[in-house]
Amino acid sequence: MSLLEIAGLSKSFKDRVAVDNVSFSAERGEILCLLGPSGCGKSTLLRMIAGIETPDAGAVFYNGDSLTGVSPQNRGFGLMFQDLALFPHMDVYSNVAFGLKVQRIDKKLEVKRVNEMLDLVDMSGYESRKIHELSGGELQRVALARSLAPSPKFLMLDEPFTSLDRTLSESIQRQVRSILKSIGVMSLFVTHDSDEAFTMADKLLFMDNGQVVQVGTPEEIYYRPGTEFVARSLGFKNILQGVTQLEGGVLYIKTEIGCLEINAENSCKFADGHRITLLIDEGGVKVNHLLSEEVKSSNYFHGIVISVSFHGTAYEINTSIRNSSFVFRVHVDQVGAPISPGDEISLIINPKFVRVLTQ
Ligand code: ATP
Numbered sequence: 281m282s283l284l285e286i287a288g289l290s291k292s293f294k295d296r297v298a299v300d301n302v303s304f305s306a307e308r309g310e311i312l313c314l315l316g317p318s319g320c321g322k323s324t325l326l327r328m329i330a331g332i333e334t335p336d337a338g339a340v341f342y343n344g345d346s347l348t349g350v351s352p353q354n355r356g357f358g359l360m361f362q363d364l365a366l367f368p369h370m371d372v373y374s375n376v377a378f379g380l381k382v383q384r385i386d387k388k389l390e391v392k393r394v395n396e397m398l399d400l401v402d403m404s405g406y407e408s409r410k411i412h413e414l415s416g417g418e419l420q421r422v423a424l425a426r427s428l429a430p431s432p433k434f435l436m437l438d439e440p441f442t443s444l445d446r447t448l449s450e451s452i453q454r455q456v457r458s459i460l461k462s463i464g465v466m467s468l469f470v471t472h473d474s475d476e477a478f479t480m481a482d483k484l485l486f487m488d489n490g491q492v493v494q495v496g497t498p499e500e501i502y503y504r505p506g507t508e509f510v511a512r513s514l515g516f517k518n519i520l521q522g523v524t525q526l527e528g529g530v531l532y533i534k535t536e537i538g539c540l541e542i543n544a545e546n547s548c549k550f551a552d553g554h555r556i557t558l559l560i561d562e563g564g565v566k567v568n569h570l571l572s573e574e575v576k577s578s579n580y581f582h583g584i585v586i587s588v589s590f591h592g593t594a595y596e597i598n599t600s601i602r603n604s605s606f607v608f609r610v611h612v613d614q615v616g617a618p619i620s621p622g623d624e625i626s627l628i629i630n631p632k633f634v635r636v637l638t639q
Pocket of ligand 1: 293297316318319320321322323324325
């Protein structure tokens with residue numbers, strides 16, 4: 281059994297199912313990220329794990345013991361909320377010491393622990409600062425120190441970086457991950473930002489409509505998104521419905537933009553005439569100006585450019601293909617001679633970058 285086991289948790293509010301039979305597990309030191317759109321049940325799930333909300337069904341096990349009926353205080357779990365919930369009338373020291381005072385630990389130990397925590401989050405020397413005298417990033421670090429001071433067995437963080445601007449948020453995410461990893465505390469982050477989830481997580485849990493629809497490492501999820509919902513949440517746009525066609529051991533998919541060859545790994549999995557959903561990674565397409573003498577290889581398509589934009593590391597080209605209304609998106613490092621809206625281009629899709637969604 282894993283250190284933390286979530287077994288079939290469910291919760292409804294009147295006739296609205298907020299969390300529907302959710303199960304997952306976490307190991308010591310692991311950082312999990314719960315990712316999903318607004319209203320999908322993330323906070324309700326977190327609140328049930330924390331013991332603030334009573335589940336209709338299911339249980340939480342820590343180290344093999346059921347926590348059903350155990351109060352939030354006695355679970356020994358830490359929580360850090362979006363609004364950070366720091367006490368504005370107290371200084372930094374008193375905020376970080378708060379949980380230790382509740383535990384009534386010896387004053388010398390309290391001072392030692394607060395100092396350790398402030399050192400850990402790089403806030404030593406700020407003990408007597410008032411909360412309103414801190415920047416956004418400093419507030420986050422004090423809130424983290426306060427959550428970690430009582431040595432929680434498990435730390436839950438509900439959208440902790442939402443109020444920060446993008447640059448600060450990215451830097452704080454890296455710092456927080458490194459702090460959590462250095463002390464080895466098992467943690468669960470809640471977010472609706474997939475970039476944040478990818479930066480923070482050892483394991484991602486995708487939630488939709490009250491259910492966890494996919495669990496995996498960032499690499500597993502990125503390279504094998506299970507559903508269209510997960511693929512779209514990751515920002516993939518080239519998602520197409522198709523029908524399989526096996527010819528001489530090669531698997532082709534008939535789609536609205538034309539017939540696509542996909543890699544051999546998938547060929548053995550599907551019979552002829554199978555309906556599937558696939559995604560084409562925006563980075564797996566070779567783009568060129570249309571040349572009359574061009575050899576028309578497999579996965580060759582003829583497009584008309586709709587728009588081109590520069591995104592720092594790549595150009596994003598939106599193009600129509602054949603007579604389809606589908607807007608196909610490509611990311612390329614360099615486009616040789618500039619490509620402009622209205623240009624006719626050739627696109628060659630690398631079969632390795634065509635992924636079949638498993639559900
Ligand atoms: P967000 O990202 O916007 O915070 P979420 O994924 O955390 O959303 P929840 O807050 O868990 O979602 O809410 C899930 C569903 O349960 C929503 O439809 C919400 O309106 C409903 N809900 C949550 N708490 C209550 C409550 N106390 N009473 C009634 N309905 C509730």
